[in-house]
Structure formats: C-alpha cells, structure tokens
Amino acid sequence: MKAYSKIYFPLIIGAACALGIFIGSVLDFPDTSEGIFTANAKKEKLNRLIDYIDYEYVDDVNTDSIVDVTVNSILENLDPHSVYIPKQKYDAVSENMKGDFVGIGISFYTLEDTIAVIKPIPNGPSEKVGIKAGDRILYADGIELAQKTIDTDSLSSLLKGKKNTTVKLKIKRNGSEKLLDFTVKRGTIPIKSVDAAYMLNEKLGYIKINRFAESTYKEFEKAIESLITQGATELALDLRDNGGGYLDQAVKIADEFLTQDKLIVFTKNKAGKINKTFSTKKGKFKNTKVFVFINENSASASEIVAGALQDNDIGTIVGRRSYGKGLVQREMNLGDGSAVRLTVARYYTPTGRSIQKPYDHGDNKKYFEEYLSRYRNGELQSKDSISVNDSLKYTTPKGKIVYGGGGIIPDVFVAKDTDYEKESLNYMLKGGIMDRFIFNILEKDRNYYNSLTQKEFNTQQIVSDQIVEDYINYLNEFNFDFKTKNYRYLLRKYLKASMAEQLFGTNAAQKIISQDDKMIQKVLSLD
Template sequence: MKIKKKYTPLLFAIGIVLGIMLGSKLNFGQADGGLFSSNAKKEKLNRLIDYIDYEYVDAVDTDSIVDVTVNGILDNLDPHSVYIPKDELQDIEESMKGDFVGIGISFYPYKDSIAVIQAIEGGPSHRAGIKGGDRIVYADNIPLFGGSISDDSLSSILKGKINTPVTLKVKRDGVDDLITFDVKRGRVPLSSVVAAYMLTDKMGYVKINRFAESTHDEFIIAVKKLQRLGATQLTLDLRDNPGGYISSAEKIADEFLEEDKLILFTKNKTGKINKTYAEDDGIFEDGEVFILINENSASASEIVAGALQDNDKGLIVGRRSFGKGLVQREMALGDGSAVRLTIARYYTPTGRSIQKSYENGNDAYFQDYKNRYENGELRSIDSIKVADSLMFKTPLGKIVYGGGGIIPDIFVPKNTDYEIEHLNYVLRQGLMSRFVFDVLEKDRPYYNKLTEEQFKNEVVVTDKIVLDFISFAQYRQINLRARAYMAEYKRYLKATMAQQLFGNTAFERMVNEDDAMLNKIREITN
C-alpha cells in the first residue's frame, strides 16, 4: 500500500492509550449490591444478549457484540476512557510494569529461522552470551526453523515461569557447530529510561519514553551515574512520551522540587480534591534543569513539565504539549479484559487544567496535529491561541496558560519538511531497523567485535547504502526522496545500526548530534 502524505502521527493515537494516566487499579467483586446491583438498564442489555444467544436465526459470536457495545459506550464518554480486550491486556500491563519473564531477546523471523536482533541488556540471554545475529534453531529440542512455529507458540516456548530453564541451540556466523546455551528464564527489563549520557562536561541528558512502574528507579540510577561524571545541569527529554503512571510522574517531579512544593491536584465528579506535594530532598533540587516537550508529550509528561513550570523550576523547551489532563483508573471486567475509565481531572500547581477540548469527537481530538500544522503553531509560537480567561501566574510572576497543553518557556519550531516528517514515520514503522539488520548480517563477525567508539570512527554509511534503503522501501511500496536528504538518512541509518549493536543510548547520542532543541539548550548555556 502506498503511503500517502500525512502529517497526523497515527501511531500516537495508539501510544496515548498506553500513556493514559493510571491512578490505581480497582477490582470489583461479584457480590450482589453496590455497583453491580440489578437495575432495569443492566437487565435490558443482558436480556438482549440472551435473545441473540438463544433465539437469533444465525450463529453469532456474542463476545464480539459485547466488545462492540462496550466500545460504543466508552466512545460517548471521552477520548481516554478505553476498553482493553483480554488478548491485549497482558502485553500492555507488561509494558507498564517495566519487565516481563522470559529469556530476554528482541528478534526477527528471518529466512525461516529466529534471528536475534539484540539480547536485552540485563536479561538472561545477555548474561548467557547470546549476541545479535545469532539464530536460535532449537529450544529444549523443539525446532524453531522452517516456518512451522507460530508467533503465539514461539512466545509460549521462550517465555515461562521465572527461574525455569530452557536449553537453546544457536547457529552463529563463523562458528561451524551449534552452540548450546542453558538459559534460566528471568525478569527482563523493559527500560523506560532509554538513554542517559553527557551532552557536555556539565550537562547530562536523560530520555524517558513512558512512565512505567520502574521509571523512577531507572531515573535515579541514570542521574547518579551522570552526577558521577560531573553533571550539574540536566536535560530531561520527554518528547513523544505519551505518559503512563501518575505516581511515577509525581516521583520524577519530586526529584526536582523542594519539600512541600505542590506537584499537582486532582478533582473528581463530587468536587473532592487530592493534593500531592514534594517530599524530602530530591536528587536534582539544586541543579539547573531543562525539560524537552513536543506535540506528542502527553499525560504524565505534562504533569512533570507543568509541576516544574508552575514552581519556577528550570525551563521548558520545545513546542506545546498534547493537552491531556484526565486521570484514568483500570477496572477489571471479570473475563480477563478491563476498562480504563476517566475518574478525575488533574490540575497543575497554579490551578491550570491543560486538557484540550474533545467536544468535536474522538477523531478530531486525535487529529489535532493537523490543525496545529495548518494554523502554523508548529513553526511559530505566535500562532498558539490562548484565552486570557485561562491565564495564571507562577510564584515569581511568570504568565502561564491552561486550556490545552503546556506552552514552553522557550519555543523551538518543528521542521515540517515533508521528507523529514516521512523519515520519522518510516522509523516508527520499523522499516529502517529491518533494513539495517540485513546490512549488519553481511559482515556480522566484524560488527560484533567493534566497540562503540570504533564503530563511530570506522563505520561509514555510503551513498550506496542509502540508495539500497530507498529501493528496499520502494519494494514495499513506500516512496522516499532521500537523494536530497543524504546527510539525514545517513545519520539515522548509522544510528539505527548503533542501536542494534550497542543499545538505545548509542542511537539517541547519534540522532541528537544536530538536534534543534538540544542546540538551543547549548546556545542558552554557553
């Protein structure tokens, strides 16, 4: 299918589902009375389902009817009250928990075998010595080649109960015989702090891609490491971060704010207000901080940015954030599925609600990016529409606005060139990652021997590699005009190679070499 020119980030609508702020999980019992007491409205729905089950002329999957009904009800509430089917719930919960139990590899089905892209750092396979490019051909003598194993079967073979053993037989390029690895399944980290390194002698950089249960612990480890390297300034990158657990956002904000500073407050339908304050000493209270946000920074990301901005801590750099100020709670539906229902609104310390309007329906709500593109606000801060009635003041007198996202203190325009937008789309689809795997496979022993510094200095992405990538994309009916953007494509291709060889920090370090927002921070601090 040919990719049409679009400026709406379609995957963000999916990402925002993963990023909705979770208050706490609520599991209602099945006892009579209370919320599940019988009433005419509930009985009406139950009776209709029974009629279809027992009397309708054709066989009907009533489970699918119930799913449609639940989704229809939630569609009439707000954009962030969502239904999560049973078959999706486990993956989402694993992502938000911050780990899962398994052997810890990312892989491709590749030429009828299972090819390891990377053994996840800190996971069982990484500790056992499995490397990128390895082919797992047997697991407990079960053959994994020939295309006979479905994705579900493969998942059940490689995952399992914690501390259970699995014997893997691996084909490695340059080694004649199969290599046997005895791997004990364990907890595999799904890091939400995806990069941490020094931008300058004094400036540390941390990128968080979502707010999971483990995010605060990961953040503390990353910042302490940077402080040991001399960081007295910190750039916290929350761009394209759709959010996550509200408690994780509160803990991150707390690390920058003095004790008893208000972080946020929530208000439910009865008007009950709950306030959250900073506690004790934070790890970066005394350091200079910059928060990067953009139009895809939402929910928990906006909590952190709003808490710091309203307390006159640091500078917010970038573009107006997404604008989500609703709080959800996950509630089990009794069959393995769940609903995340909006239960409150949250407000920044000055009293701002940053929730944008959803009165025109969900489609218009999630396509707000197109409106921002067309009205020019992605290129100029003067194009952002604000209402004087939603004006607030911080303790030091800075003017801030509610009504739809966090407006940065320092605006950095977006490069809305079509090819650059399209490059970002291609990256999100994983197309470049698949191509790069093929490039590495051509000389895997060489690449696996390189250090990150050697890779940076020795490996050159040629014009031919870029043109091969264009052909690779065209074969999949995606048309690129990369000939006019050779430098950008070379940088991203090399960064993707580094990611597969050395991890996410290597990717971010290379991609950020000419980043407009980071260049602005360098300009401010020099």
C-alpha cells in the same frame, strides 16, 4: 498512554452497564455511593436481551463479541481516554506499562523464515549462556520455529513463560556446521523507559524518557546518579513524544527538582474531592537549572512534570505546546481477563489550571486529529499562532502568565521541522525498515563489527557511500517514494544510529540522532 493509578478492583463495570450483569456489592471505591451496582430495570433489560440471543436466536452468535462491541460503544460516549482492554490484549498492554516481563532476554526478527537474534539483552538469560547477535533460533523445546510453521503469538508463548522455568533451544550460528544446544532459564527482562542518559557538555546532563512505566523512576534515579558522577550539575529532561503513563512516576520525577512542600499536582473527582500531592525533601536536582523538552505528542504524565515545574517557576520548558490530556484513568478488572481504564478524575497543575484540551462526547476522531488543526493554523511553526483563552489565564508565584485549556505552552518555543523527507527518515528509523537492512549489513562481517569499541565506532566513517547506495536500492524494493539527493547525509547518520543501537544500545544511537537536534542546540545556547 494515560496517566492513571494502577489499582485493581473485582468489578465488571463495562459489562454491567451494557449487559445488566449483577455485580458483587463489596467494591473498594471510596467515593462510590452504596448500592450503585445493584440491579435496576435498564440493566435487567439488557441482561434479558443477551439471554434471548444466547438461547432463542435462530443462528449461533458469539455473545462475547457483542459484549466487547457494547462496552466499547459505551466508553466512546464518555471521553476519549476511557478505554476497554480485551482479554487477548491485556497481557501485552500490562507488560508495556509494568516495565518488565519474563522471558529469555533477546530482541529478534523473523528473518527469511527463521528467528534471528538482533541482540541479547545485556546481563539477560540468553547472554549469560552464550547466545550471540546473529544466531538463528531453529527449535524451542523441540518445536520448529520457522515462520511458516508458527505464528507470532505461539512463538511469544514459547520464549516467554514463568520465571526460573527453562527452555531448550537449538541454534544455527555462522561458522558452525552443527546446531548448537542451549538451555536458557527464563528471567525478568526490563522494558526500558529511559532511552538515553549522557552529558551534553561539562555540566549539562541529558535524559530521554519514552513513557512513565512502573520502573521509570528507578531507571531515572540510576541515570541521574551516573550523570552526577560525570559532573552534571544541570539537566535537560527530554519528554518529547512521551505519551504518559503512571501519575505516581511523574510525581516522583517532578519531586527531584522541587524544594520541600511545593504543590506538584492535585486531582478532583466526580464528588469534588481534591487530593493534593506535595514535594518532599528527596531529590538530587533541587534549586538547579533544568530544561524540559516537550512537543505536541507529550501527554499526561509528561505534562504533569512540565506543569509542576513551570507553575513553581522552576526550570525552563522548551519546545511546542504539549498534547493536552488532563484526565486520570483507573484500571479496573472486568473479571474475565479484560479490563477497563475509566476516567475517574481530572488533574490540575499547581496554579489550578486544567490542561485538558476540549472534546465532544462521542466524537473521538475529531479529538485525536486535533494535531491537524495545529498544523493548519501554523502553531507548529510559530508560538504567536497558539490560540489562548484569556479566561483561563493563571499567574505563577513569580508573576509569569500561564494558560489552561489545552496543553502546556513552552517558555521557549522551537518550531517543528516540517520537511516531509526528513519526517520520512524518522519514520523509517522507528518503523524497522532501516533496522532490518542494518542487521543484514552486520551479518556480512560480525567479527569486524563486534571487535569495534564504541569510541572507534563513533570516530570512524562506518557507513560507507556504498552502504548508503545499497540502502537506497533496498528502499526501492518497497516502492518507498523518497527523494535521496539532498538527504544522503541524514541517511548516513540514521543508518549509523541504527547500527549503533544494534551494537551498543539505545544510548549510543540517541547520541548520534541528536547531533543536530534543534531543541538541544537551543538549550546549549541558553545554558
């Protein structure tokens, strides 16, 4: 994910550079000199080459694919975060960052050649008409949805669509001999960026954010209000594994904790123009205790929040050195449904430090595998192993020493658990293998599991020894090399978390997963 301001421009920048396409002269680039996109000899050369291939080359060639390859090659020689988004991927990428989409509101699997509903989205179109977890969708507008007859893209286009349009579904439900008919009016379905919000103790609230999308701050505000009604006067903000997103959303969240007129972040572009962003009066957690969790996968917008608070001597940053992305991208429309996210500025924390880690132009592999060097030099286990550059030393208003040059170094270090088997469990939880197994368990007795309240679910040993054993046997079907002897307690916990998510949502699952979380335990010891 990348921090960028989403501004659309009628421009075909990548193809212009690569193929010499003439671009219109009216562009909304405040820092662009006049005539930058006018034709020149180098562009004309590339333009002629494509024309020759189109009209003279002996074989038919898909010049669109040549354009894609050329644009990617150009961007790869700029920086690691300037990227091309092909037309066929644009909708999915935009949807993820927009924070919502239009559809019928279900999460589902393609299971045994049918579309199985895992769970209807709460208050979504499907739930409102009575569709339930475990239902099998066999037909949509008369089209059979069996996995063998329809691909994923076609399925998606049938279930999604324009807002307020309808789709007629035929559903097979356990216990019903006949197919059930439902007409669902498509609506706006949120893609949540706040995974969890709950109380860690009587005064400390906890919020986990997975990315910074257009809707993140609104979700965050709602979560904050809920926690305050539960007595929260302090907050733990979990930004681990948050790859970033929109810069403005990070600014709004940082503003919640900073008193008025504090510098949050500033950016500097090619021309040296500096834009500074300051905090406002708004905010429900100003001058209160706040902890921010980061790790080696916390990037971009996550680092803006952590850096703003650290440099203003607000709160405590807990965890491990963050990713180190201090480049700002702007999304630009290329005119054919594709787009480019081009790095247009660098951002700096309030003390003036850039946290962008070094990169070599054209060597993106080395850049994205920098995590391996952290693993080898021991910094995931010890803060003392983090390499710092004394020439990039900065001082906060209260005299704390902070460093630029590659990520945010936490105030309180928590080592990474490098146990391979535990890591494997985390991958299983995120990868879907466990979810599919649990779905089948729930299917065996939907009435019982649906009758449980969340309190009953939490207090009972829902995951039996037999379920754990069955899951181990299930893993064997995938030739998954996992030593289960010493980790059955973790298997039980993660299986219950997967079940909680399917029954009650991500908040319930996160509570279970975090029961022995080292960072949470560390914060509770500090609080």
